[in-house]
Amino acid sequence: MLQLGRTLKRQRLLRGLKQSHVAELLSVTQATVSRWERGIHPPSPAQRQALMALIGGPPPGGGDAALRRLVESSSQRVHLICDESHHLLAASPARTAEWGAPATALIGRSLWPFASPAIAAAEARLDELGWRDGAVRAVAFRTQATRDPVVPIAPGVVLWERLRLEDGSEARLVSTLAAAAPLPPDVVCI
Known part of the structure; x- marks a missing residue:
């Protein structure tokens, strides 16, 4: 509460x-x-x-336009969400190719209803890890596949990186990595 x-x-x-x-x-x-x-x-x-x-949505004027362009032009499987509400702010073509709906239909919608059990478990640990206090800026964990027709999740390593947007709100860059991909040194693995 x-x-x-x-x-x-x-x-x-x-x-x-x-x-x-x-x-x-x-x-x-x-x-x-x-x-x-x-x-x-x-x-x-x-x-x-x-x-x-x-x-519930992103704040007015919300978001860093340059960051949004970088995400939307990335060849990697990434998307950007509001860290508090999980509303989608931007997604790469590689990410949206996995989805059963275009990004335009999901922008401004919370992606939380599509979360896997591993994503929910990782989210539940963020406070204890110091995520919201700024002690931890990146977290990686393994997730299992889900078969949701709108936003399916592929099994693999998920990397969350916390970013501050120009309006002062926090965003989360969500990347899906290959199992053997090296992680940056400041990532907390859970």
């Missing part, structure tokens, strides 16, 4: 919204928004859905 509160506060601040404005838009009090952000009280399922609609 505390993680949701931190995410809400960060996304609200990135958008330049005051708690009182969020409260007004969601028909709650400013104190309620404050309690959500401090992790004292969780939003109801309906309130959570309204919050995600309000601040």
